[in-house]
Amino acid sequence: MTTPDPMAEIRASFFVECEELLEALQDGLSILDSGDADDETVNICFRAVHSMKGGAGAFGLDDLVRFSHRYETVLDEVRAGRLEPGHDVVLLFMRAADILSDIVHYSRDSLPVEPDKVEPTLRELEALVSDAAEEEEAEVTGFQPMALALPFGSPPADRIFRIRFAPEPDLFTSGNELVHLLRALSALGEMRITPNLSEVPTLDALDPEAACLAWEIVLTTNRNRAEVEENFEFVEGLCILTISEENMAPASPLSSLPGLPPLTRPADPEAAVAPPVGLRPRFTLTAPSDGQEPVSDTPPQETAGPTAPQRASRETIAADPPVATAARPVTTLPKATVRVDLDRIERLVNLVGELVINQAMLSQSVAQAGLPTNSPVVQGLEDFMQLTRDIQDSVMMIRAQPVKSLFQRLARIVRDTSAAVGKPVRFVTRGEATEVDKTVIERLADPLTHMIRNAVDYGLERPEARLAAGKPSEGCITLSAAHRSGRVVIEVMDDGGGIDRPRVQAIAEERGLIEPGQAMTDAEIDALLFMPGFSTVKQVSNLSGRGVGMDVVRKSIHDLGGRVSISSSPGKGTCFSISLPLTLAVLDGMVVEVAGEALVVPIGAIAETMAYREQDIRSVGPRTRVLHIRDSFVPLLDLGAELGFRAPKESNAGSVVLLVANEGETLGALIVDAIHEQRQVVIKGLQQGYGNAPGIAAATILGDGQVALILDPVDMMAKACARPGPTPLELAPTG
Structure with missing residues (x-):
């Protein structure tokens, strides 16, 4: 039997955390680009990159460590105020975040990182640091060697750090591994480790979930204090740590560590290392004492004899003043989360x-x-x-889940496509907190990618054409999500030139998709974009032109039980609207009867119900009827005849009319024989076994075991109105 690798689960957890950190990084960069950022926004970006570097070092992911280290160095310049995060700088940061995401995925899948994709961005990042350093040097006048230099000074040739380290139990339960932490520390220089066994109980008293061991580490290195501290920042708050330097260098300011108060050097040397009342510092930095044992922040423990080594026990490292317990401030902890297999x-x-x-x-x-x-x-x-x-x-x-993660992935699509076609594009997102079933989010990625690329590639005009039309040279793509009428609506909008409908119709005629000279409405011409093989691009490129795309988009959305529509204004832009169910599992429906068959109509699609009255019906041509309601007319369909359950009735007296609405707009009316009840039904898909049927969304099982079809009344009305012949919506006045 193969023993499972205990590190595999921890490693997988690290990469899940990387996805969360990348999301936080993208959020911060978006705020930076909007110009509404503050210091905390920059800190969020820095901490995200720094945390990934720390975890990558623990797992020996050298490519990820190298790139994130360079990246955080530039972000630190922004934190220090030496680099202004202008628009071009933030765009570079976004490209670097994209590459960082790629390296994370390559590392997760144990794939090699391609240097050609990484090195150019690294050089651009390094150039920013060089430029910032040159500007800072040019601004400094009267420089004195003993004045302030870099935050941690220049590292001396030889420094000795004495590190006392005691992990808390949470350090192990959070997925950290001491072997990797100590291995990363040993890479800084020569290291000697001595375990402290004073708290290890006898075997019969051992608590398997307790952390009993502590270590004293003597590190000889030519690195500065900051690099030593960085090795422990990934376990910050999960351990008790004392770092002291035995020679040469003064203690570094605690202000260089996020979340810690600045260190002042009082006359009393013990006060230099004593924590404030009510607080226990995550890191305790003690001043050097000319080669002698550093002053501890607590009274020393008695030793076994005069020759016993001066090793601090766990109490020596962590003890607080007695008053600290009562005075310690209350910290609001984040909500606990559990990762569960889908x-x-x-x-x-x-x-x-x-x-x-x-x-x-x-x-x-x-x-x-x-x-x-x-x-x-x-x-x-x-x-x-x-x-x-x-x-x-x-x-x-x-x-x-919120659609935020999907929107962030699409932001990269916009940046990549913009660079490929040479069009500057501003990407705006709205409604990122809108929650959708996770299955829907995953299956939306491909169709939305097609739509975003099309919008950038030939939805937006070239910069010179936009300027000539009185528009900004930078195009705008807006991606929004919202809940409407029990469904989620996602819209992709651009401010380009709109659909050139005469050209679309001409291309459709050339390709034999429609009859030459056929009269078509704007909606019918727009629908040609979804026909298989249709494309307005003359030359095939990496982005478009092969005639596969929008038809795949429509099929993917239909498979999700959704609909896609187009609205476009010449010279102003185009909007693609996708309407989807909130979940693919359960819905609230109205059970109706038609020709003895039970059917389910989604509650979200029903605007109201009313009794059938002959005086409210008008005929438009030999086959089409409309319902007169509140000074307007809507198409009227006999549901039994439409589905082929029976022939059209001579009279529908006693029937019930369901007014069908889409996002608040009444589209038509359906005649049913009776309404039974409203109930919650479980959705069972039909696409795999029976394919797509017009007007049929899925099926369900009723309480008596009968199988009932779940209708898509909006799609049914659209199909009926698109049939040849007079269109009721065009012939009837709307009031």
């Missing part, structure tokens, strides 16, 4: 779906039994239904 969540979702079906079957059985409403069984069933609803909502919240 397969486990999927299984939980499936089980909740089965629970919903069983609850519906139980409700059906109780209804058929005719029990009174005050019966304990009926009341218990109502409680069970509410509990089922709460469980389903909670599980859906677990699967829901």
Whole structure:
């Protein structure tokens, strides 16, 4: 039996954390680019890169350490105020973040990093540091060697650091490994390690989850104090640490470490290392004492004899003044999170779906039994239904994720495409906190990538054409997300020249997609962009021109139970709108009856219901009827005839009309025989077994075990209105 590698899980956790740090880095850079940044924004960016470097060093990921070290050096120049984060600088930082993301993924998959992709950006980063240093030197007048130089001074030839290190239990549970930390420290110079075994109990009293060991490390190195401290910053707050220097160099200012107060040198040498009342410093830096043992921040412990080494026990390293416990400030901790395998969540979702079906079957059985409403069984069933609803909502919240991570990936697509076509582009995002089912987010990446590239490639004009049209030379792509009518709507907008509809129609005629001279509305011409093989690009490039793209986009979105539409204004731009269900698992629906068949209409698509009245119906041509409602007309469809369940009725007296709406706009009306109830249904996909059927979104299982189709009424109305013949929306007045 193969023993699992204990480091594999820790390594995987590190790369998950890298994704979170990259997200924080992208957020900070976006704020920097907007001009609304403050000092904390720069600190967030710096800490993200620095944390990745620290973790990479623990795992021996040299490529990641090298790049992140150069990157954080430049960010530190911004923190120190020596480098102004202008637009061009932030763009370079964004490119560096993209490369850093690539190196993280290469390291995760154990793939080699291509130097040609990394070195040019590294040289640009180094050039920024050189320029900042030259500017700083030019501004300094009357420079004296003993005055302030670099924050930590120039490293001497030989320095000896005595490090006392005691891990807390949380250090191990957070995935850190001491072997890698000590190995990284040994790379700085010659190192001697002595364990402190004074707190190790006997075997029968040993707590396996306690941290009993401590170490004393003597490091001889030509590096400065900052580089020694950096090795421990990745475990900051997870250990008790004392670093003292035994010769030559003065103690470095604590202000150079984030989150620590500045160090002053009082007359009393013990006060120089004593922590403030109520606080225990993460790092205790003691002043050198001319080769003698550094002064401890607590009274020394008694030793076994005069020859015993002066090793500090765990209490010696960490003891606080007695008053510190009461005076210690309360710290607000971040919310605890647990990473769970997605397969486990999927299984939980499936089980909740089965629970919903069983609850519906139980409700059906109780209804058929005719029990009174005050019966304990009926009341218990109502409680069970509410509990089922709460469980389903909670599980859906677990699967829901903000679209922010997807939007950040698309920001890189914009930058890469902009550089490839030579068009300056500003990328604006809105609604990044909008939550969508994780499955929907993952499957949206490819279609949105196509749409973003198309928008940059030939949606936006060239800079000179934009200037001639009175627009800024820099184009703008806006990506937004929002919840509307129980669905999520994602829009990709550009401020380009809009769709050239005469050219689109001419190309469609040349390729035989439509009949020459065919009369078409703007919406019909726009729909040609989604036809397989259609392309307005004359030459094939790396980005477009092969005739595959928008048809794939539409198919991918339809597979998700969604719709895509286009609106465009010549000279002003184009907007692609994608409407998707919030989840692919459960929805609230209205159970209706048509020709003896049970169907489910999503609640979010129903604006209102009304009784059928013959006096409200108007005929437009031999086949089309419209419903007159509140001084306007909407198309009217007999659902039974539309689905082929029966022939059109001579009279629909006694029927019910469902007004269908899309994002608040009434699109049409459906005639059904009866409405039974509103209930929660589990979505079962039909695409794999039966393909796409117009107007049919999925299927479900009702309480009596009957299979019912889930309709997509908006798609059904769109298909009906697109059929040859008079279009009701065009012929009928809208009031």
